[in-house]
Amino acid sequence: MFPSNPPSTDQHQLRNQRISTRIFIILLTLSLAILVLYTSLANVTHTVSISSPTIAQYSQLYSTYPQTLSCACTDISIDYDKFLQVNYTLHQICTSTFITDEWIGYLYNARPTGTLNSDDFRNAGLFIFQALNAFCQLSTQTISNQLTQFYSSQYVSASVTPLEVFQTQTQAFVSQFTSSVTKDFILSLSTIRKTTQSNALLNGQLTNYYLSGDISNNVNAYPLTYGDCGCKFSAVCSYELVIYNSTSKNVQFTVPGIYAGCYVIEALLQSNLQCFYNASCINEIQSYFTYYLSMNLTTLDTSLLVQFRKNSTIEEVVDELMVEKWNSSIVYDGYYNECQPSKCSYSYETRNNVIYIVTTVIGLVGGLVTVLKLIVPRMVRLIVFCIRRCTVNRNAVLPFIQLQLLVH
Structure with a gap:
């Protein structure tokens, strides 16, 4: 050669x-053998691209190539309402008869004629349930307004987020939302309560002060007391509402869990609804109203309680925005369709084939x-x-x- x-x-x-x-033939043979061995054993990376993949294709690809799959989104900003729905269930009192106009009208029309004490259930109960109705409406309105803002928020992702990661993130968004809206509600209510208490504002039902005039036509305000607690020093003085005998003014029945106090709101927040889970308690209360205006009432259902108890105070309920249970539903298809990935690419390692x-x-x-x-x-x-x-x-x-x- x-x-x-x-x-x-x-x-x-x-x-x-x-x-x-001879040396040439030997070296050439060895070189070719080494070259063939190297190219046959070496790993090479192949990249594959798919145009406009469907969600089914994406799911299949992700299950096979989770580490290397990448799908760039056409729309990187997506409103929450396109893929997320937040639902909630209020405490059953907010859907019960006890906050309806029918019940409140019954408390007003079926009570006995004549003057009733301010701590008589037949008098104070009217305001207690009106305030409870107001809390239910306020909770509903607050959640509705906050959800409107929440749904207008945008989820930003440059590429398609895998389902497991997406679910974790959206659950975090919902948890943050529920925590935020609850804390804001409590803060607003606390501000109102402290303002009312610190300024010793006169209650419209005259349950914290009573007014008296003297011969000089001066009007004086005198604080009321509830037990050993006086409204002059504390706005949260309270005791359980009672029902008096119309003639002797003796206590005939103490309504368990429902309180009278310096302010209707403060008394309500200390109250609970245990009496209204009990048919006997409700019937006992109705027996002191006018019989010809009787009303069919259904007790509250203990089986519907999730995070509250029968004896949970209204303040405990209100501190949770009166929500018994939060539910959220995630529509991953909605997110994927809004993302609209134009192309997906993935890579994998393999050995060289014979032709190569x-x-x-x-x-x-x-x-x-x-x-x-x-x-x-x-x-x-x-x-x-x-x-x-x-x-x-x-x-x-x-x-x-x-x-x-x-x-x-």
Whole structure:
């Protein structure tokens, strides 16, 4: 493979040419073997793109290539209402008969004629349930207004968010919303209560102060007391409402859980609804109203209680925005359709196929042969030259060494 030009008959040159040919064949064979082995065992990364994939295609691709799948969104900002709905269930008192106009009208029309004490249920109950109705309406209105703002918020994502991550994020959004709206409501109510108490505002029902005039036409306000607590020093003085005998003014019945106090709101917040889970208690109350105006009432249902108890105070209920249970529903299809990914791409690692290996080897053979043809003969000549030099030097030194041995 390495003939001289012109052809030579020198045995040394012919031997060098034969050695070069053999070394060339050996190195070429080894190089090709290494090249084939490397290209067949090496891992390569393939990238695949899919245009406008459906959600079914995306789900299948994500289950197979979760680490490398990427789908860029056409619309990166999506309103919450496109994929998220927040529902809630108020405490059952807000859907019961006890806050309706019918019940409040019954309390007003069926009570006995004549003057009733301010702490008589037949008098104070009218205001208690009106205030309870107001709390239910206020809770509903507050949640509705906050939901309008919440739904107008936008979810921003440059690429499609996987379902599991999306669910976790949206649940966090809902939790943050419910916590925020509840705290804002409590803060507003607390501000109103503290303002009312600190300014000792006169209650319209005169349950904190009573007014009295003197001979000089001056009107004086005198604080009322509830037990050992006086409204002059505390706005939360209260005790349970009672029902008096119309003639003797003796207490005939104490309404369990319903309180009278300096302010209707403060008394209501300390009250609970345990009596209205009990048919006997309701019937006992109705027995002190006018019989010909009787009203069919249904007790509250204990099976509907989720986070509250029968004896939970109204303040505990109001502190949760009167919501018994929050529910949220996530529509992932809605999010995906709004995102509208125009293309999905994923990559995976695999081994080279036979065609790639053959073409790669064929493409490199020419260069490999050229390099070996340039290197091998020169390498052989260099090695032969070095061997000859070593042989000549050894032959020159050997007689001198023998002479030295003879002398000694």
